[in-house]
Amino acid sequence: MTARAGLLPPRPGLRQRLIRLIADPAFQARAARIPLLRRIVRSEGEAMFDLVAGFCHSQVLLALVRLDIPAQLLDAPADTATLATRSHIHPDRMTVLLNAAASLGLLRRSRDLWSLTARGAALAGVPGLQGMIAHHDVLYRDLTDPVAFFRGEVETELAAFWPYVFGAGGATDRAVTATYSALMADSQRLVAADTIAALDWRQSQHVMDVGGGTGAFLTALGAAHPHLRLTLFDLPAVAPAAAHRFAQSGLADRTTIRAGSFRDDPLPTGADTIALVRVLYDHADDTVLILLRAAHAALPPGGRLVISEPMTGGASPTRAGDAYFALYCMAMRTGHARSAAQIKALLTAAGFTDPVTAPTPARAYVTSVLWTVRSS
Ligand SMILES: C[S@@+](CC[C@H](N)C(=O)[O-])C[C@H]1O[C@@H](n2cnc3c(N)ncnc32)[C@H](O)[C@@H]1O
Numbered sequence: 375m376t377a378r379a380g381l382l383p384p385r386p387g388l389r390q391r392l393i394r395l396i397a398d399p400a401f402q403a404r405a406a407r408i409p410l411l412r413r414i415v416r417s418e419g420e421a422m423f424d425l426v427a428g429f430c431h432s433q434v435l436l437a438l439v440r441l442d443i444p445a446q447l448l449d450a451p452a453d454t455a456t457l458a459t460r461s462h463i464h465p466d467r468m469t470v471l472l473n474a475a476a477s478l479g480l481l482r483r484s485r486d487l488w489s490l491t492a493r494g495a496a497l498a499g500v501p502g503l504q505g506m507i508a509h510h511d512v513l514y515r516d517l518t519d520p521v522a523f524f525r526g527e528v529e530t531e532l533a534a535f536w537p538y539v540f541g542a543g544g545a546t547d548r549a550v551t552a553t554y555s556a557l558m559a560d561s562q563r564l565v566a567a568d569t570i571a572a573l574d575w576r577q578s579q580h581v582m583d584v585g586g587g588t589g590a591f592l593t594a595l596g597a598a599h600p601h602l603r604l605t606l607f608d609l610p611a612v613a614p615a616a617a618h619r620f621a622q623s624g625l626a627d628r629t630t631i632r633a634g635s636f637r638d639d640p641l642p643t644g645a646d647t648i649a650l651v652r653v654l655y656d657h658a659d660d661t662v663l664i665l666l667r668a669a670h671a672a673l674p675p676g677g678r679l680v681i682s683e684p685m686t687g688g689a690s691p692t693r694a695g696d697a698y699f700a701l702y703c704m705a706m707r708t709g710h711a712r713s714a715a716q717i718k719a720l721l722t723a724a725g726f727t728d729p730v731t732a733p734t735p736a737r738a739y740v741t742s743v744l745w746t747v748r749s750s
Pocket residue numbers: 538539544558559562565584585586587588590591607608609612634635636637650651652653656
C-alpha cells in the first residue's frame with residue numbers, strides 16, 4: 375500500500391514542514407528574539423490582528439457615514455463636543471469613535487479640532503462610496519453565520535435588495551429600480567473613468583452599452599469622445615430613466631434608448647462596439663453565454679466587445695476580487711465574480727477570438743477591462 379493510493383497520509387513536503395514550524399508557539403517565541411525574524415513576526419502579527427478586527431473597522435466606517443461626519447468635517451474642522459452634540463452621542467463615547475477613525479487613517483486631531491485626512495476626504499468625496507458603505511449592513515447580516523453562508527444555507531437579504539436580476543423579464547418595479555440605479559450610477563463614475571481610459575475609443579463610431587442602467591457610462595463616454603453615437607439597452611423598468619440624464623448632458627441627439635431583455639430579445643444591431651459594464655457578474659454562466667452570443671450576433675465582423683467589471687484574481691486571488699466581490703456576488707445568488715481567464719473562456723465559447731486584457735486601470739480593485747473582436 376502506498377501513500378499515493380490514499381491509505382497513508384502523504385509525507386509533508388518542505389513547505390508544509392516550514393508552515394508547521396511557523397505555527398508552533400515555541401518557534402514564534404524563539405523567532406521574536408532574532409532581529410530580522412522579529413520584524414517579520416511583528417508585521418505578520420499586525421496583519422493577522424487587522425483581519426481579526428476587520429468587522430470593527432467596517433462598523434467605525436459605517437458609523438461615520440451614518441452620522442454624516444465626513445461631510446461635516448469637509449465643511450469645517452470641529453471639536454469633539456460639537457460632533458458629539460450633533461450626533462446625540464456622549465462625548466466620552468464620541469471620543470472613542472473619533473480616535474478609532476483616526477487610527478484607521480480617516481481623521482486627524484490637531485489640538486482640539488478634528489479634520490479629515492486625505493483618506494477621509496476620499497470618504498467624503500468619492501462618488502458612490504458612502505452609498506456602498508451604507509448598504510453593507512445588508513451584506514453583513516447575510517454573512518452573520520459565515521459557515522451557513524458558504525454552505526449555501528442562508529436566505530440572503532442582498533438577493534432581495536437587487537431584485538432586478540431575477541426572472542426572465544427582470545425588474546418591473548420602478549421605485550425599487552430607482553433606488554438601485556442611483557447607487558449604481560454614483561459608483562459608475564470611477565468605473566467609467568477607468569474603462570474609458572483603458573481603451574482607444576477613436577476606432578469606434580457607435581457604442582451600445584448593454585445593461586447600461588440609467589446611462590452614466592455612456593454619458594461619461596459621450597462627453598470624452600464627441601464623435602461617438604451611443605445606444606443604451608436595458609430592461610424596460612430601467613432604460614427610460616436614461617433619457618433624463620442624456621437630455622441634461624446635451625447628449626439627446628447622439629443617443630438612442632432601447633428597452634428589452636438580453637435573455638429573451640436579440641440585441642439591436644448597428645453599433646460597432648458593445649460595452650458590458652458590471653453586467654456579467656450578476657449572472658450565471660448559461661445566461662452570460664446567451665448574452666455574449668447575442669453580442670456576437672449583433673456586432674459586425676471586426677466589431678469590438680468591451681467587458682468592464684471587478685474580477686477575481688484567478689490563480690493569484692486578490693483581496694477586492696476574492697475576499698469581497700466574490701462574497702458579494704454569492705450573497706446575490708444569481709451570478710458570480712469571475713477571473714479574467716474565466717471570462718475569456720466564456721468569450722471564446724461564444725465565438726470571440728483572442729480576448730485581450732487592457733492595461734490595469736488605476737482602480738483595479740473595482741474595475742478590470744477586457745476586450746475582444748468579432749473576427750467573422
Ligand atoms: C450591476 S448593473 C450595472 C449597470 C451599469 N452598467 C453600471 O455599471 O452602473 C446591471 C445592469 O444590467 C441590467 N440588466 C439585468 N438583467 C438584464 C437583462 N436581462 N436585459 C437587459 N439588462 C439587464 C440591469 O437592469 C442593470 O442596469
